[in-house]
Amino acid sequence: MLSYYWSLALHSMWRSKVLTVLMVVAIGLGIGASMTMLTVLHVMSGDPLPGRSHVLFYPHVDPLPLKFSTAADYDPADNMTWPDAMALLKARRATRQAAMAGGEVLVRAPLHGNSPFLIDGRYTTADFFAMFGVPFAAGEGWSADDDAARARLVVLSTSLARKLFGDAGAVGRSVRLDDTDYRVVGVIADWQPEPLFYSDSVSRTFGATDQFFMPLSVAVDLKLAGTGNFSGWGHDEDNTKMVSPTTSWLQFWVQLDSPDAVAAYRQFLVDYSAQQKALGRFEREPSQARLDTLAQRLDHQHLVPGDVRLQLWLALSFLVVCVLNIVALLLAKFLRRSGELSVRRALGARRRDIFLQLGMEALAIGVIGGVLGLLLAQVGLWSVRQRPDDYAQLASMDVSMLAMTFALSIAACLLAGFIPAWRASRVPPALQMKQL
């Protein structure tokens, strides 16, 4: 029976070609625009570290004075000060913990007589690699003892290692960064979390990779250049900056494997804040200490730019306009066929049959519109990829978004077909028969 309705639907669509084309174009445009923006949002809000993200947490303590107004969009307490990060690091209350910050150094290439160039990377502590499950192509990370010893060593990305040393092994070699020599202890394999969740929000967070990693203690010793947000609120008269208790610039992550450990760590943060308050350093309520999940941290950083959400809103309201358009056209079309439908009713078709038959027509429009929408979405995504924004390169569809395109298109058309089909199925047969 359904296949009969399907062929009736196609026949009816063929009879009023112009109207069909109008409806297909409308749904295609609406779906194309919506899916473009949904896909962009989808790739931007993916899990950066599948399998590990649920055990990673971001502690938050608030060292700001009470009178500090954080009305601006950036809260300096989002990053940690040196004394707090070191205290949490030394307490070792989590399975693993690491403090880190973005950095930029100048490389003097040993291989060719190349002119020096700048690279982005990270100053961090020993647990970083194990905690985030960073894969190594050669060598390994460093130990907590190396951190304490302020060892001049570095881990490179595969691409930087190749650029500096060619195909020869990089481990054990020496590389000059800024004005200091470092021993290469490891080369990490391709590893690119999207977004770069562990950095702070002012850094590049999409399509970025860290090209080098070195001990944080060394960076502080040598006062190397940072790339993140460096915010101070006290009078730092001694100009100690990096290690000042009133300057925040560090990100701090912990690994906690069980709900009990999470609860215990949260309590630890509250206790730590209370202790700092008792010492007169913190002024805010200890209960304001938080332990954010990775997802909460990403959300808090507003990684998805307002522009992208705004575009999604516009695209979705455009889809609603398209659907309303189709409802009106289908209604007119179905009611126009009242005569034909009455004959079918008079010959014994139930209301349900009429409803199904017309629903099939809406479905057919949804399927064809979905194909068109898919093509338009590919064009839309291509145009997004031409944009200068750092997330743009990620914009392409995966299988789930492909399926979603069809689902959305069919759902929109079925929804659009519902009222018209229902109205048409309730036309009393006798009245219409008389008019024939």
Place this chain on the structure above:
Amino acid sequence: MRMDIRHVAAALRRHRMATLLIGLQIALACAVLCNALFLLSNRLQLMSMASGVDESHLVALSLQGTGNDLGRDTLLRIKQGLRGIAGVESVSMTNAVPFTQQAGEIGFRSVLDDPQYNQQGHFYVADNDFIRTVGVHLADGRWLGDDEAANSTSFLPSSPSILMSRSYAQHIWPGQPSLGQVLFADGAQRRVVGLIEDLARPNPEPLILHNTVLITGSNVLGQVFVLRTGPLSRDRVLRQALDAVARIAPDVVVDLDYSGTLSELRDRYFASNRAMAAMLCGIIAAMLLVTALGIVGLASFWVQQRRRQIGIRRAIGARRSDILSYFQTENFLIVSGGIALGMVMAFALNIVLMKLYEVPRLPLAYLPWGAVTLWILGQLAVLGPAIRAARVPPVVATRSV
């Protein structure tokens, strides 16, 4: 025979559902259209903001390197070298120029120990050649004297005299004269001796474009060289300047992302705004297209449905123009209803956007634009079907449909 609007309205009541739907579509289109036009004009306004410097004459070079490379001697040698390039009228060393990177941001206060840090401003620290080189204009007061440059290397040089962007001064001291006022920051006080026509911050954003303070002095915060040259020789000067830096200080790295003619830097800075503006244009065009298609579809349909009635009316004396104006009046009524509802929805949508995305309030002036656009669009869309209706011959009345 003039068409009576009441008759058209009475006929519409027979298609209540379809009329309502197409009216609703127009209302929603109107709401989105007004807001999209408003967002678009905001973007265009931001992109055409005044930087306060003579962009067409300027070339900027952003240098990076470690402390040892970029000692004061090296910088002075580079400056000397750049000055020697043919066509370069003057060279200045600064921490930033508009459309590069934020270099120094600090909370300035008008009251010592004001607990609020909410008067954040960007400070330019530059040598005495800056004013002449970039071509900022004095609005009031005087320029900084050569003897007022502070030679400190701290975060914020402790110069006693500063220049300020006029709008930033108005923001800090609303309704008061700002010349001679004192600003506090970083444990020192500084007197405002001159106001400049708005000098843009290096990274302007909506609503914070010109919160800048200009201090003369040496700095170690970042080294940007800005060169003044003729509009036609900019590209050549840029090439020669890059060569000169490579020759004078081979170890110094030029940050190419933030080097170029000021016009290039402006284009680069607003690239993503341009992409957003293009996207808004696309949404506006698609919205108008779909709305027009909907009107064409429905109107064609009604014409087809009413062929016999049209024939009868023609047979009893209606002229073609009467039929034409019937359909146009009908469209005008539907679109007007849609616009009336659409204006309310436009404000509702704007309030949502204001809450979520810091969009400013939609000015009333956008509503008539949206309305007129939709009226014209409706009349154009219905024209085709209406002309077809007017061509229906009276003889149709005698045939069955």
